[in-house]
Amino acid sequence: MNQDYIKPDNWSIIEEGFDPSRVKSSESLFSIGNGAMGQRANFEEHYSGPTFQGSYIAGVYYPDKTRVGWWKNGYPEYFAKVLNAPSWIGINISINGEALDLFTCKNVENFCRTLNMQEGWLSRSFTATLQNDITVQVETKRFLSLDLDELGAIQYSIKPVNSDAEISFQPYLDAGITNEDSNWDDTFWDVSHVEHNQHQAFIEAKTMKTHFHTCTFMESQVFINKNLLETTPKIQEKSNYIAFTYTCNVKQNNTCSIHKFAGYTVDTNHDKKHLLTAAKTVLQHALNKGFSTLLSDQKQAWQNIWERADITISGDVKAQQGIRFNIFQLNQTYLGKDSRLNIGPKGFTGEKYGGSTYWDTEAYCIPFYMATKDQQVARNLLEYRYNHLEKAIENAEKLGFKDGAALYPMVTMNGEECHNEWEITFEEIHRNGAIAFAIFNYFRYTGDYSYIPEKGLEVLIAIARFWQQRATFSKNKNEYVILGVTGPNEYENNVNNNWYTNYLAQWCIRYTIENIEKVENEFPSDFTRIINKVALRPSEITEWKATADHMYLPFSEEHDIYLQQDGFLDKELITVSDLDDAQRPINQKWSWDRILRSPYIKQADVLQGFYFFETHFSTEALERHFNFYEPFTVHESSLSPCVHSIQAAKLDKMDQAYTFYLRTSRLDLDDYNKEVHEGLHITSMAGTWMSIVEGFGGMRIIDNQLSFTPKIPKQWEAYSFKVNFRNQILKVTITQKETHFEIEQGTELNVLVNNKPRLLKKK
């Protein structure tokens, strides 16, 4: 954890001072993205110190060969790896023939990096003295356009301050890139064509095996004191690289600048024959507008996002900065325009984990997108899974299930499983339940039932089939059991009767039956179509009912709590507070077996179930379970503090709720887990949003109405958030004294406040 690294600021992420040991971490924290592509905050100019280069294109991946020590039947042969794409940002700088390289400069002063979240751009400024004693002031700014989502723009300005200087800009494209995380030292890109034309250059390359065709492009303009330099660059071309060199003689205290417009066109959006033409069209748009106009468009586009999604916090700048960083990164990662995309756990900020879709999407991200975007965005996320249903059925077949049962993959890019640890891949099956829960949650929030008869019911039936087949009848217990699973708490593997899993399975089956009946009654033609398509037999429903009605749920009479799994009470029940700090985080200090036999919980498990199915349990029961399990919880998953913050707020444990909130909202900014250099924790950022809106704000949907039980941490003066509820936009402001509601879009709204009805009207 590093609390002094990032300067507190309401709207920006700011780093001051140049520290090579922080470069990789800052490259993650200052990443930019526009939903279609993303870029780590690598320097434009060459940097010879430790760095982790990353340029990513949404949906473009590579099927890396599975690497395991001992092969187990059922492992996927390949998994989708997040792929480093050809670099478009590079601009090598030379000053009187010496390369500008912050790692080898004599001196670097006034280094400042700013990620302006309000306006959506990244800047950097510094004064550097080179080995040749020339001192230059440098300012750079770059962004990935929200409007033209195939375009990035860079402005890079240099002022020599202690002498005249010959300055060269060398903008380049480089397809000779590698992945940090590569199993087999494979190369991933196959370059077919390098082309240049005046100030434009293009590299056409396709990914090996997956054959995504891309065109990486650039065009540059050089200015001296804002006057466009008319010059012909020198061209350096290799089989996978092209660079233009622009050289100008710059007087002391004059400024020369380059504007580089660059990006990718991809055959997921264009005919692969027309990628170069499409790239030229993007460049034409960019040139027509110019850097300044593109930047103002960018500010406007981000203003539109913040208008719907901003959360304000008064009196606690770190908390304010934290929540805005979370909202900003979620929007950089996924904007909901394209139902083929999803929310990768590292977004566009790193390579770790592979694949783009985890149960995080359904369990943590959908509420954020439902409340801050149009309804279609959440629906796109549901349809993503509908579109993968066939592959989920194939996946289940590989594991021995039949008759249309589906097991969605633990990690996926294209519907196929990407994970290869048996205890996760084959056993962390609760993910199937979250996918059903998201369908329920979407309808609960939006009131849009149409998704279920159109598509959702097919998914529900396939999931119910899975649970019925996966449960087995125990003669010994005279109930159905689910053996050999991993629950949300991944610090337990291959356990029997994980309560969360069993409870979710039971709920999935019942919810599916309920919706089959509803669709039969209300959408008879959809009913007929679906039942025929999936060949549902009435006897199946009888079997499902038997399984759900006799599902075993481990329970301790002594403690009056549900047990996380069979045998939990046989552990040495030593709480986290009795654990030596030197032993933490246990996932870095302890061997895996020791973690497994300990009572320590990585993330909410029973409490996750209480979060999903809050209305099924009394507050007293929640409190008993919270008091029993939280003391064993080490929160070593980014997804843990948010759920605990929500539950603590509900239980009026506001100090705990606030501590959990800070941990979730500033997880990356303060680098709690010492791993921010690998990339950011994107999906947990949606959990942070939930901590405020559902935790402190106490927002729920009760009988088609918004309900609030507003609370406020004592550290804050006030906070506000907005939600789009069924096309009405409500702003909620909570101070230490009162709660204020304002309808920003729409006319009137019935809500519950502390369980009392109130009619809100637009002023």
Place this chain on the structure above:
Amino acid sequence: MNQDYIKPDNWSIIEEGFDPSRVKSSESLFSIGNGAMGQRANFEEHYSGPTFQGSYIAGVYYPDKTRVGWWKNGYPEYFAKVLNAPSWIGINISINGEALDLFTCKNVENFCRTLNMQEGWLSRSFTATLQNDITVQVETKRFLSLDLDELGAIQYSIKPVNSDAEISFQPYLDAGITNEDSNWDDTFWDVSHVEHNQHQAFIEAKTMKTHFHTCTFMESQVFINKNLLETTPKIQEKSNYIAFTYTCNVKQNNTCSIHKFAGYTVDTNHDKKHLLTAAKTVLQHALNKGFSTLLSDQKQAWQNIWERADITISGDVKAQQGIRFNIFQLNQTYLGKDSRLNIGPKGFTGEKYGGSTYWDTEAYCIPFYMATKDQQVARNLLEYRYNHLEKAIENAEKLGFKDGAALYPMVTMNGEECHNEWEITFEEIHRNGAIAFAIFNYFRYTGDYSYIPEKGLEVLIAIARFWQQRATFSKNKNEYVILGVTGPNEYENNVNNNWYTNYLAQWCIRYTIENIEKVENEFPSDFTRIINKVALRPSEITEWKATADHMYLPFSEEHDIYLQQDGFLDKELITVSDLDDAQRPINQKWSWDRILRSPYIKQADVLQGFYFFETHFSTEALERHFNFYEPFTVHESSLSPCVHSIQAAKLDKMDQAYTFYLRTSRLDLDDYNKEVHEGLHITSMAGTWMSIVEGFGGMRIIDNQLSFTPKIPKQWEAYSFKVNFRNQILKVTITQKETHFEIEQGTELNVLVNNKPRLLKKK
């Protein structure tokens, strides 16, 4: 399974007819070894069809970088890989300029391969017609000398039968070899020096990282019709290869032959500076003796082994062939001369598994070596573990244990862990118990207590410390539990309270306390030395006692049996007989999760405990447990049928015992598991020996006496075996009517036969 592949024969393994699809399997089955080196039955001449080349030097390994999908804390960074060594067998043949290659010949007839187990050599003969229509008769013979264990000898003879021919022999050494099983496409050998001198050649090479220095050497003699050809070969030398070409014109129906003497000297046995000199000395010995004398020495050396180790079976040639194959391979793998070596699971017949030492050595192999060799051999195997004690303590420390607790590795070459699946590496801890059991077993059999005060007690204390620390107290059960283990049945992972493990832990602690007391009373100076060395505190023993005396042992009142682990009865208890044959073997047909939640047992688990601790349980209890567990056992481990055969024989289930015996004894010959091409199952071969001696012969040690309860399968006329019991050699012959004892070495012996004492005297 392929029952018609190998011709039944009492003393030889015979393959008739050339079938390229069987080449890899035969390369395993016809492997030769002499304890110091080994060689798969690759052809001497070039073969362009599918082949798996393997030359192995005992104790020479490579630390391969661990390959896992997701790293878990505690995994070993490297593991010892069995290494393919420079090839010494190669002799390329050319007939009128065309290479002899059985894969591309026009015709191959009368192909026959024989492994003569009685005399210890491999031969091959065939008639081949080349594309150039020359037909040649070829005979080859080779062996690895038992007397000169750095030497291999090959005789290769060719007779052109349809015309004169120009025949070239090209003997070569090749250090440009690779491993089949290589994680990273690394090369493993670094050649420093290639040298030749007249008819001799040498390649000095060292292994990368481990720096084992070796000299591979050869010298050849060419004969026409037994007359030595005086000729100077052409020499072809590369950086890692050297070949001599001898060309002779051979008249139709004349024979030309080559004798190639070759092998390795290694710096584990010589100063690394003198490897070449040592190699020359070996060649000098070989040349002095010549091929024929070396071969007669070989026959004599094998006769000496068979004199002590042979088992005869009358009336069942397949059973006879099976047991001799097992005894032969065990002796090819390990002769007990060198306490730095051990019994690799594939011996010198393949690369799979890495490492050389598993718990197989203690649980399955030691009884064979105790009974068929001098006592020192088994003692060497115990000392091997004593010599690794420090590394076992380090290994335990890595997993969080302390104060001198030891966890021996699951797989090792040099004392370090070689395995990298958490559920095995960290959790299959019962191996520690087998190491203690072997100490007990050695004393029980040999009566040699000296090992315990000298060395064994230190091992026992370190193991007892491990068990005490590994068990935890369950308030819920009010007993000590051992959570998160994998038992011998590896089709269960991360289970709680595996009965075998808990029972063994309890026994280890008690046996250690018993021996501490005995050493204190009978060997006080050893006692003082050891207690000081290991810093044993009296309070530790109190803790150990508490743990052992309150060890939880899962038990079912309903079935009156010990449960394999907590929760076993919650499974769907469908027996193997109800399992569709198409589903088997389940480890090839089912995904891992499905195997884990099934009731199916890979190998004896509870029954393994009943085997080790037979006297602790009544025969009725054994029968109950056998009847309960065997029906769920799929015997997909090579180590399963032998234990079941012994238990079945004890329970008078002779038909089952015989079936299990056949399965264990002909596992590789009949390729039950369709994997013999990867190498042989060496360690289970010792289990086969136990099936006869302990199973059918019913041999036990009771109160320092041999005891027998002889039985005989109805398929056999008679069988006999010999045992060395405390330096007396007893031959036991069992017919359908009677049991005959003969003292072959020694004077008289008190034994029990069917629990009745009998005094045997030498006739």
